[in-house]
Amino acid sequence: MCEIKLGCEHSKFNIDQFFNDFLNNPDIFKNRDVLESAYIPDELPHRDDQIKSIAQIMASLLKKNSGKTVSNIFLYGKTGTGKTAVTRYVSKKLDIKCRNMGIVSPEWVYINCNHVKSSYRVMATICNKLNPDNPVPPTGLPRDVLLERVYSLLDEKLADSVCFIILDEIDALKDKNSKNNVLYILSRINETLKKSKVHLIGISNILTFKDDLDPRVISSLSEEEIVFPAYNAPELYDILKKRVKIAIHDNIVAEGALRLCAAIAAKENGDARRALSLLRKSAELIERRGLNHLTEEHIYLAMEQIDRDKTSEFIKALPIQQKILLLSIYLNHKFRNGAESSTGEIYNTYCELVKNTYGLNELTSRRVTDLVKELDLAGIVSSKLLSFGRKGGRTRMICLAVDENRVKKCYSDDPRYTDFINYIPSHIRRPNINIVSGQKYRSLI
């Protein structure tokens, strides 16, 4: 077994000297927050049509005698196309206008359904936003009790006013098809409310999201639909140029670097978030190196670093079962010189590793299938469904989709896995029929 050595060597890194050097480096950033995706600028280039559409829908709230009803809105578009930014931008402007006119501003409840995935949690989040002094527990309350609380809070706190509930990444809601789901409830909530009104803004990356919904929810939720097209390279360049002016000191970012950054992001789905993060990372890179000029070379270096960091962080953050599964895929990949392995072979190796891991029970093959799919979606492994006929059946062939050495390093850094890093799966040592948990798996080599 390995030993972890702590404090064996004196550190050669002089932190005081480092801070002094850092302070003497040229100033790069005026305001680095401007390059964060959460930052909402005063101007959103190339989104005039979308801003206008949303503003036209909401404008009726400004007229005192025209009622409090506006249409629900559904926003579609790929990641980084400005859906959330435009929504926040319009809400900010509407709030300012309301204040200037002496009208009560709407209440905004922003919910990211990727973090708040269940109906219960969505309703609890609405309650907590409206009444933070008396928070709702994360579980435990019956649905009808919770729903009653939502109704009374909306009527009490927003008497004669309106509330916009923004459901970002709405497709992540798990129980969107059941009759008790939050979309069904929210789409009919105004029938129960006596004093206030609720309006919904759904945001999704998936154009076909609506196809799975109850028709009554669709008709209510999609009263107005707005599509956000992906940005092209010149549009991304405009966005970056405007942000650079506020974020970074003059004459630091080369024109070519900016264009390259825009071109890379345009190629990857026209994602403005990606372009901004690439630019920020490159600027941080030259800041650490004490340079005062950002070129194309730094953009490429930053891109490589982002991808590397993302993979390592993802692997290190995996739950233990999935980590052992990925280790099984790594071992099969390694001892087969990069060739693919079947689900059965991977499961076989996984079971062997789990049996040698203290305090861990093996998951069923059904569950492992889902975990492999998750790794595939994350881009860590790649898999394809193949059929080998009567001899081999239909199976998924799996291999690593990232650099083998990078995966190895993630496991080498963790002493719990160092014993497994050179383990040869039994079906590779003895290429015959393997039996695991009463099931037969045939080696395909």
Place this chain on the structure above:
DNA sequence: GATCCACAGGAAATTAAGGGTC
């Protein structure tokens, strides 16, 4: 054309954990 293989993957059930109410 029927059969068989080795799963894939959907749906429902089960389990554990966290919390509320009486």
Place this chain on the structure above:
DNA sequence: GACCCTTAATTTCCTGTGGATC
């Protein structure tokens, strides 16, 4: 403390699938 309620993870059961083989 018993019971009720929720979520999330996992298991169990089942049907479906593509292509080689019979």
